[in-house]
Amino acid sequence: MENTYQLGPTKPFPVATVNHILEDVLTTYLQEAQYDPEFCRQMTKTISEVIKTQVKELVIPRYKLIVIVYIGQRDDQSIVIGSRCLWNPKSDTVSSYTFKNSTFFALANVYAVYFE
Numbered sequence: 001m002e003n004t005y006q007l008g009p010t011k012p013f014p015v016a017t018v019n020h021i022l023e024d025v026l027t028t029y030l031q032e033a034q035y036d037p038e039f040c041r042q043m044t045k046t047i048s049e050v051i052k053t054q055v056k057e058l059v060i061p062r063y064k065l066i067v068i069v070y071i072g073q074r075d076d077q078s079i080v081i082g083s084r085c086l087w088n089p090k091s092d093t094v095s096s097y098t099f100k101n102s103t104f105f106a107l108a109n110v111y112a113v114y115f116e
Helices: 015-030 037-056
Strands: 063-073 093-100 104-114
Touching: 015 037, 015 093, 015 104, 037 063, 037 104
Parallel strands: none
Antiparallel strands: 063 104, 093 104
16 A cells, blocks of 8 residues: 555444344344354355355445354353454454354454554
8 A cells, every 4th residue: 555644544444334234144144054064164164154245235434344253052051252453443444253052152343443
């Protein structure tokens, strides 16, 4: 990218729109599914690519996107998933959605980091 000497985004990252995308994709792909380790391994790759493609179609300039999808079995246990990032709280953000059914859970995160 050519240097524009622009230190911040011209418009904020559309977190609500991205949350809607996450909800739609996870529900569409996983609503009728049952837990199977091999199926979940493939779905994490597929879902993260679909989410990345749909968020990129929003054409949000100068943002780097990181998409992470977790899928795990629900077996009467608890799980804590944490993430740490070093970023600028004025321009960088995260969007997240959790999907659950009777046999598994899925968590999708989209990290948007502004590229100066």
